[in-house]
Amino acid sequence: MPTTTRRHTLTLAGLEVPVIELAGAADGPRLTVIAGVHGCEYASMDGVRKWARQLEDRELRGRVVAVPVLNLPSFRARSPFIVPDDGKNLNRCFPGDPAGTLADRLAHAAFTELISGSDALIDVHAGDMVEALEPFALYDAGPAEDRARELATAYGLGYVIRQAPGPGRAVGGSTSAAAAEAGIPAITAEAGGCGLVERAAVEAHVRGLNGVLAALGMADPPPAASPAPPPAFLERFLWLRCADEGWWEPVVSPGETVAEGQLLGTVSSLDGARTLQTITAPAAGVPMFITSSPAVAADGLLLGLGAS
Numbered sequence: 187m188p189t190t191t192r193r194h195t196l197t198l199a200g201l202e203v204p205v206i207e208l209a210g211a212a213d214g215p216r217l218t219v220i221a222g223v224h225g226c227e228y229a230s231m232d233g234v235r236k237w238a239r240q241l242e243d244r245e246l247r248g249r250v251v252a253v254p255v256l257n258l259p260s261f262r263a264r265s266p267f268i269v270p271d272d273g274k275n276l277n278r279c280f281p282g283d284p285a286g287t288l289a290d291r292l293a294h295a296a297f298t299e300l301i302s303g304s305d306a307l308i309d310v311h312a313g314d315m316v317e318a319l320e321p322f323a324l325y326d327a328g329p330a331e332d333r334a335r336e337l338a339t340a341y342g343l344g345y346v347i348r349q350a351p352g353p354g355r356a357v358g359g360s361t362s363a364a365a366a367e368a369g370i371p372a373i374t375a376e377a378g379g380c381g382l383v384e385r386a387a388v389e390a391h392v393r394g395l396n397g398v399l400a401a402l403g404m405a406d407p408p409p410a411a412s413p414a415p416p417p418a419f420l421e422r423f424l425w426l427r428c429a430d431e432g433w434w435e436p437v438v439s440p441g442e443t444v445a446e447g448q449l450l451g452t453v454s455s456l457d458g459a460r461t462l463q464t465i466t467a468p469a470a471g472v473p474m475f476i477t478s479s480p481a482v483a484a485d486g487l488l489l490g491l492g493a494s
């Protein structure tokens with residue numbers, strides 16, 4: 187039985203956001219897939235674009251609503267992390283505020299129109315323009331976390347991080363955290379980075395989304411698909427920042443195992459004469475992302491360490 191495809195735009199906070207809706211002939215869950223919450227994470231956007239095209243020719247149970255580029259102002263301006271209109275990180279604004287600035291309003295509209303009422307949410311990311319990254323999936327503790335962990339595992343990346351609420355939590359106000367609070371199984375899936383459209387990362391996202399479809403019982407895996415090896419499960423996500431502005435020089439790479447106390451990099455003066463800060467690992471773990479640009483501001487984000 188054929189899958190019906192409808193391409194249209196949804197007006198969210200005054201923006202005409204492209205949407206691909208795929209409806210199977212058979213009943214099943216409603217899966218929402220969003221990319222481009224950050225406007226320069228191209229591998230994730232391309233993964234969703236290519237996956238949606240392939241899905242048109244497959245049998246589907248249920249309905250997929252896919253948004254390849256949500257944050258149009260950031261995409262158009264090639265603005266990493268933030269919405270240029272208000273300087274806010276859209277992925278810290280969920281579930282949003284209809285009376286706020288553009289990022290708040292876009293988050294609110296996306297949460298209301300796309301995420302609410304979904305049976306599962308996959309928010310597809312990559313490292314942003316100046317972010318090198320080891321592929322991983324992230325989910326939040328909450329009422330739907332068992333299902334979220336299944337989806338994170340089914341995505342097939344090397345690492346799965348669970349975020350518990352509390353002061354140690356690295357990321358709040360994200361799509362998947364807000365969905366988790368609303369009881370919707372949700373993950374953030376990360377592969378690719380540095381503003382590149384790396385083929386391996388795009389394919390990782392296509393495979394991951396197919397893995398999620400199979401886990402939800404919405405489609406059989408493609409014939410060529412082999413099961414992914416089980417990921418390493420991590421319980422902590424430690425984000426390291428610098429005290430002062432300067433020149434950041436990491437000495438480790440994403441995905442490299444590091445020991446507690448190991449040197450991760452330095453921040454030095456722009457003239458190269460003085461080391462301002464030595465960054466060491468607060469725990470044994472694996473850098474999930476590393477800021478690839480030497481230019482860092484005071485309190486700038488340097489690195490995210492996944493730890494058990």
Ligand SMILES: [Zn+2]
Pocket residue numbers: 223224227311312313314
């Ligand atoms: Zn992102």
